[in-house]
Amino acid sequence: MIYHKDFAWDANYDVVVLGFGGAGATAARFAADHDAKVLLVDVAPEGHEGGNTRYSAQLIATGNDFNELKKYYQKLTAPMELDEEMIDTYVDGMVHIPEYVSKYLGVKPYNAKEYTTDKSIAIIEYPEFPGSESCDLTSVTKQWFDAALWQILKEQVVKRQDKIDVLYSTPAEELIQDPESKKICGVVIKRDGKLLKVQAKNGVVLTTGGFENNQRMIEDFIGAKRLAPLGTLYNKGDGLRMAQEVGADFWHLHNYESVGLLHGMAFAVPAGQRGRLMIGPQNKAVSSGSAFVVGDDGTRYFNEAEENRHGHLKNHGQWKVPLNQEHPYLIFDETKKQELDNDKIIGDYKPYTENVIKADSAAELADKIGVAPAVLSDTLSRFNQACQKQDDPEFRRDPATLRAFTGNTIYAVRLEQTMLNTQGGPRRNKNAEILDTRGKAIPNLYSAGELGGICANQYQGGNNLAECLIWGKIAGENAAKPKAAATTDAASGATMPEKHLTSDLKHETYETGENQYIGKSTKGMGDEIVVRVTVDEQKNLKNIEVLKQAESDDYGLKAIKTLPSKMVQENTVDVDAVSGASSSSRGLKDAVRDALSKIK
Structure with missing residues (x-):
């Protein structure tokens, strides 16, 4: 919009x-x-803010030697090249993460190298x-994947409610730009169906994440x-669109990360739903034995037993995300099916259990999954030959992971490549300023986080969270610096009155009756968990209300719905966590313990 x-x-x-x-907070x-008065808006409803930071492993990349870490980062980026000042800013920030x-x-701060005893976990990718x-x-x-970092970052915002107003379910529609100076003057937001023009006197910071949920992009x-x-399901490329409209240059649009089974895959889910991250034992279950993966034409296209590095596999000297397949399938026999069914995670996961396809021959299975029967039959024959010879000439899969198919029954289940996050977006400089197509900073416009992230090629885990913290700080501080006076009305010269919006951050109160106690916890994956616990005169659990x-909405919600009655039935907080929802289970238990601790 033109000012x-x-x-x-x-x-x-x-x-x-x-x-x-993480970057916006x-x-x-x-x-x-x-000393800036800040408006922080998010398209997600309350409790679902947090972007990808909320769902991440909560690990921040760091290092102990600037020069050595710079060599490592430059090699990760190669053969791409980045501005030297950007690299230095990033690496210096990572070296100082523990202090930060x-x-x-x-x-x-805890260093993963010191407390991680499982040597199979690759801290250095x-x-x-x-x-x-x-x-x-x-x-x-x-602990990993416990949302602990996100909870701390959010709490830093909550502590500053006098300076920060927060609006949920409020998408940003467009930036407001002066046509002459190109300065960003404000933003149009959509609040309760109404468009509002909000002035940003010193700066606008774009931290809207990537375009993981925008199919066209x-x-x-x-x-x-x-x-x-x-x-998150709320990263839809809004920041890219708004930046493009005001003349921003772009970089790294091709680059993204996967993670999960095989080369970064998950059991297929309907469009618009989150895939489920499975690693470790579940990956071993699908990548070894009498099982292989076929692409769109019914042939294998990678070494199933090779460990992916955030979705990257070795490709002639570099590590690349494999070419996306529209409908890849895991193919397996009866023996492998029993192994998968007995896995405590896979065997309880509906996108697997409800979508297994059974056939009495490879040709019949090929018809059911939409590939040429002769091709799938040949793929199966070549795989079995590799197993018998203990030599996979096509992809050099480890012989220890090869087992020939037995019996006539053969199965398939659809897979999908996963999307952890995109890296591309508007190009920024070391000051977190967004640059135009001629390399000049667009006045008063900044960015941080995965929107136009610095990672250009191969990826080391923790790098994105590091840049959320590093450039989030730089962007916030630079945006807060007073710019040219914008406190007078351009037409009349009169002093403009300050108008703020009503923040969604609020202090909530909860009623209690006799023998009822309120408990709270921030140890779940989402926002705060609040429970009301009712006990009898002997302090036995009688009811737990969330x-x-x-x-x-998937396994976290299952824990919220099932654990309270289980705790009451067994009269203890120490019940088994819901599989796949350890953080949600932990948060709920912590809230109940908090309530019980208040009993005199």
């Missing part, structure tokens, strides 16, 4: 941050710490690269047809 002299603002802020994930917090966590997040030994991962607890920029998102929660 003009008769513009009527619906609200005025020093800084507007678009996107309440960081930018808003540091802008507020530099302690100073700004107020918690003790490319150990053969120069400088890799300097790399480490920092976390705020000794996926096809246009990545060249893929089907990718199952593993993180008053507030925002766990994921």
Whole structure:
């Protein structure tokens, strides 16, 4: 939208941050710490904010030697090249992550190399690269995938409610730009169906994440047809669209990360649903024995037993995400089916159990999955020959993982390549300023996080969270710096009154009756979990009501629905967690314990 002299603002802020994930929370917090009045908006409903940070492993890339870590990062980027100042800013930030966590997040940093005893976990994804030994991962607890970092980042925003207003379910529609100076003056947001023009006197920060859930962008920029998102469902490329409209240059649009089974896959789910991340024992179950994967033409297209590196497999000297297949299938025999059925995760997962296809021959199965019978029959024959000879000439799969098919019955289940996050978007500089197509900063426009992330090629785990913290801080501080005076009306010269919007952050109260107690926890995957626990005179559990929660709609919600009655029935908090929902189970139990701790 073009700014003009008769513009009527619906609200005025020093800084507007678009996107309440890890980068947005960081930018808003540091802008507020530099005396800015901040508006932080997110398209997601309350409790579902957090972007991909909420769903991540909560690991932040760090290092102990600037020069060595720089070598490692440059090798990860090669053969692509990046601005030297950008690399130096990034690497310097990673070297100081432990200090950052302690100073700004107020918690003790833990180094993964020190507390991870499972040697099968690859903390360094490319150990053969120069400088890799300097790399480490920092976390705020000794657990992974517990949303702990996200909860801390959000709490930093909540603590600053006097300086930060938060709006949920409020998409940003377009940026407001001065046609002469190209300065970004504000943003149009959509609140309760109404368009509001919000002034940003000092800066707008784009932290809207990538385009994981925008099918057109996926096809246009990545060249893929089907990718199952593993993180938030609310990253739809809004930041790319708004940045493009004001003349931003783009970079890294082709680059994205996968993770999960095989080369970064999941059992297929309906469009618009999150795929389920499975690693470790589940990956071993599908990648070894009498099983292989076929692509769209019914042939194998990769070494199933090769460990992926965030979806990248070795490809003639580099590591690349394999070419996307529209309908890949896992093919397996009766023996493997029994193994999969008996796996405690896979065997309880409906996208697997409800979609297994059975046939009495390879030719019959080929007809059912839409490939040429002769091709699938030949693929099966060649795989069995490789098993018998203990030599896979096509993909050099480890002989220890090869087992020939037995019996006539053969099965298939559809897979999908996963989408962890995209990396591309508007190009930024070391000051977190978004650049135009001529390399000049667009005045008052900043970005941080995965929207136009710095990762250009091969990826080391933890790098995205590191840039959320590093450039979130830089963007927030620079956006907060006072710019040219914008406190007078352009037409009359009169001083403009300050108008703010009503924040969605609020202090909630909950009623209790006799023998009832309120418990709270932030240890789940979503927002705060609040319960009301009723006990009898002997302090036995009689009822557990969940008053507030925002766990994921799949297995997290299952824990919320099933565990309370189980705790009451067994009269203990220490019941088995719901499979696949360990964080949600832990958060609910913690809330109940908090309530019980208040009994006198």
